[in-house]
Amino acid sequence: MTDKDADEQLAIIAARTEEIRTGLDSNFTEEQLQRPLSRRMVHALIAATTAATAAKLKTLAARVEAIEENGIRYLGNYQRATRYFKGDTVTHSGSLWVALKTVAEGTGPGSDPACWQLASKGERPVKHTTAGST
Incomplete structure (x- = not known):
């Protein structure tokens, strides 16, 4: 996988996460909150977590590259x-x-x-x- 592919995937994940976040931020009634999570909701939570992790990994990868570039x-x-x-x-x-x-x-x-x-x-x-x- 190239950096360009990784950037494209990260952009897609970020866009999807924003869609999910918008849906999760809507007002829920107390009754709705007491119901078990739907499969779709679980997938949405996993997608959001994956996107956040991917963003952190990208930042860390850039830091490691900068350190390795300078050497000891x-x-x-x-x-x-x-x-x-x-x-x-x-x-x-x-x-x-x-x-x-x-x-x-x-x-x-x-x-x-x-x-x-x-x-x-x-x-x-x-x-x-x-x-x-x-």
Whole structure:
């Protein structure tokens, strides 16, 4: 299915939902409200829910596409004098960190959990020993 087909289907669903909403908004008597739902009414409710879900999915798909288009901004090793923005990634002490919001200069990864999130924990540093020592 192409984006054009999906847009056309979404337009049809939206139009049908509006028709259903108009019908549901009409005044019902108390007696009518106490009757079980008709098959048509159930189908109308399903159509309205489907349309609302389709609209939300379209919005989310556009957001995911924008995120994937930009990719990850890897900026190398953490620099104390650099300001980082939401989504920037850096390495610090062997681990990969992602900025969760704009980070002021000097706020190092791991120092403020509101600013940085650990993406990949690095290995512990290897201690090198001289030959013959234990």
